[in-house]
Amino acid sequence: MSSTVVDHALLASLLEASARKPGNVHPEAQFEDLKYEDFVQSAAAAAPAFENAADRPVGDTILDAIQKTHSTVGRNTNLGIVLLVAPLAAVPTGTPLSDGIAAILARLDVRDAEQVYEAIRLASPGGLGQVDSQDVNEPPSVSLLEAMRLAADHDRIAAEYASDFSIVLAGAKRLSRFEPFAERWEEAVIDLHVWLMAEFPDTLIARKCGPEVAIEAARHASSVLSAGGPQSPIGRSRMRYLDNWLRAHGNLRNPGTTADLVAGCLFAALRDGLVERPSIPESALPYLQLGADGVSSSQ
Secondary structure (H helix, E strand, C coil): CCCHHHHHHHHHHHHHHHCCCCCCCCCCCEEEEEEEHHHHHHHHHHHHHHCCCCHCHHHHHHHHHHHHHHHHCCCCCHHHHHHHHHHHHCCCCCHHHHHHHHHHHHHCEEEEHHHHHHHHHHHHCCCCCCCCCCCCCCCCCCCHHHHHHHCCCCCCCHHHCCCCCCCCCCHHHHHCCCHHHHHHHHHHHHHHHHHHHCCCHHHHHHHHCCCCHHHHHHHHHHHHHCCCCCHHHHHHHHHHHHHHCCCCCCCCCCCCCHHHHHHHHHHCCCCCCCCCCCCCCCCHHHHHCCCCCCCCCCC
């Protein structure tokens, strides 16, 4: 597989889905309505949409990726990932993301917002609710960037648009601490996931369960870090507690926004060459039909 934006998008999603992160679907854990293979097949379906991301509007890319996903799995498995990866994929090749992302965001317009609103309605994410201004069920009257700014106080992905992807870029650097990354990628991803949960309470949990529950989840994640992180014996014990606590009510406390951020961080790290590229996880291979370019040939 060549090192292209499609490769980075596919691999970032596969690594995120395959790491045994607390509270999320992975090869050894699933929810009643979502299985690991759903995420693998969604990653393969969406990846081709990013191929020409630098040459077309961000809204085009997002809607294309979500339509491809919906036609494959028929449910929301990757809306947050697509919303994060599409602007990053639009940064011209050779330009570091930290240097190029602001210009991409500044060009977002009302048409981008229209297409993203359509993608959100198609994906129908859980806990969305309604808002007083620029609700996704109404035609937008502002640019996508302005719409994201309006949502930034209650949606972590929207907040990334409003902050030039500050968390994603910081998380990408955190991943680079784990060397050799190609061998330690799962360790790195789990560490990143727990750190993100601790520092930035999950907004999907907040929407579904209330902000107090999201803050409680962050406290449990912080306790893992204060014990030396997921790599330490006490940290591993506390992470098992965190995992059980998150799964106590099915997928109600699923830290889905955190998982999306993890995928965004992975894409950024791979794209900017901050980490060595791992192989596709073996657990994903049975659910993929890979062509010569590494992308599912069944789509």
